[in-house]
Amino acid sequence: MAQTTVAALESQDHHAHPAHLQHHFVSSEQQFDAAKMGMWLFLITEILLFSGMFVAYTVYRVWHPEVFELSAELLDWKLGGLNTLVLLLSSFTVAYGINRIQHNDRKGLIINLVITLLCAATFMVVKYFEYTGKFAVGIFPGGGFAPTGVYHGHELSHFDVPYASQFFSIYYVMTGIHGVHVLVGMGIFVWLLVKAIRGRFSSEYYTPVELSGLYWHLVDIIWIFLFPLLYLI
Amino acid sequence: MSAHGHHITPARTLVMVFxxxxxxTILTVVTSRMETGPLHVPLAIxxxxxxAILVVLFFMALKYDNKVNALILSxxxxxxxxxxxxxLLDTMYRGDLPNTQKGTIMDQQRAEEALKAEDPGAEAVRINRPENP
Structure with missing residues (x-):
């Protein structure tokens, strides 16, 4: 198919290209594949960024498993589970939005992008309440770790054990950097939404939606691992 | 013409994956609250x-994608x-080596020979080395 495209383009006036096709690509298909491969390479750098934190988690957990099991009781699995469902729904709406624009349904794409944005915002609001609830009772990362009083029925003096602050430092850094990725994703979805409302996407051209979707699914996958590792086990 | 070559994941598939x-998610919450003994952590992972595999294959559509992207991820x-x-090979086995000394084995052997030279009648002179090196 690429062969026929080359022949067709060479025999044509070059101004006949679609508006989105840059001159250094042979075809829209090649441009799309190149962009997607570049996105996958970027996602690998993201995976390696998070892998450093997952390795830190594993090393400390192997050294102090009982402290990790105890400290995880202070994380509310209901809020973590709610956030998991919210992110899964947003991943679905991104994937379904791409399905819609592939069928040239611009309104369908816009609706799905709005739902995705709402899910991301819900996730951050839940995260805000989790963080502030812990800060209020002195559960801070690093040297500031000084839990006092009672938190959700737990007497916090039982949880102020050696290495508990390592667990919460890892918790704040991992969920914090993940949260930054959610915020970046929200910015990207606002940008996509503006472009979609202006009618820039069609079944012929939706590369930014596809690539942003890949990013968002990776953010979802990171949370799929963070939820059981931090909240459940 | 570009989109006509792209795979379109059907809405039905997306709903089933979701x-x-x-x-x-419900299963992992339920199993984490049961007594599963040594399976507790492996089961959650x-x-x-x-x-993650479901998301990669269907939402990210790697199943239908150019194989080079699957290679990159792998x-x-x-x-x-x-x-x-x-x-983990480092952090899990720290402190497992009993005979760690500042000097090299050669240094220890020289020190042994010096001690033997001082007292030729000594039975067994060893500096922090197993009996059968």
Whole structure:
């Protein structure tokens, strides 16, 4: 198919290209594949960024498993589970939005992008309440770790054990950097939404939606691992 | 013409994958609250990995995509496993070597010979070395 495209383009006036096709690509298909491969390479750098934190988690957990099991009781699995469902729904709406624009349904794409944005915002609001609830009772990362009083029925003096602050430092850094990725994703979805409302996407051209979707699914996958590792086990 | 070559994942497939992911989320919460003994941690990681594979194959459409992208992800994942595995080989076995000394083995042998020279009748002179080196 690429062969026929080359022949067709060479025999044509070059101004006949679609508006989105840059001159250094042979075809829209090649441009799309190149962009997607570049996105996958970027996602690998993201995976390696998070892998450093997952390795830190594993090393400390192997050294102090009982402290990790105890400290995880202070994380509310209901809020973590709610956030998991919210992110899964947003991943679905991104994937379904791409399905819609592939069928040239611009309104369908816009609706799905709005739902995705709402899910991301819900996730951050839940995260805000989790963080502030812990800060209020002195559960801070690093040297500031000084839990006092009672938190959700737990007497916090039982949880102020050696290495508990390592667990919460890892918790704040991992969920914090993940949260930054959610915020970046929200910015990207606002940008996509503006472009979609202006009618820039069609079944012929939706590369930014596809690539942003890949990013968002990776953010979802990171949370799929963070939820059981931090909240459940 | 560009989009006509792209695979379009049907809405039905996306809904079924989403339902599967929700089911697995409930399953991991339920199993984490049961007494599963040594399976506690491996089970949670296995369920999370299965969820991640579902997202990669269907939401990210890697199943229908150019195989080079699957290769990129596989090599990336391989390097994460190398990173984790080699690090754990260090951190899990620290302090397991009993005869760690500042000097080299050659230094210890020289010190032994010096001690033997001082007292030629001594039975067995060893500096922090196993009997059968």
């Amino acid at each position: 339902a599967g992911l929700v089911f697995l 296995a369920i999370a990995s299965f969820k 090599v990336g994942t391989l390097f994460v496993i190398v990173f984790l595995g080699i690090t």
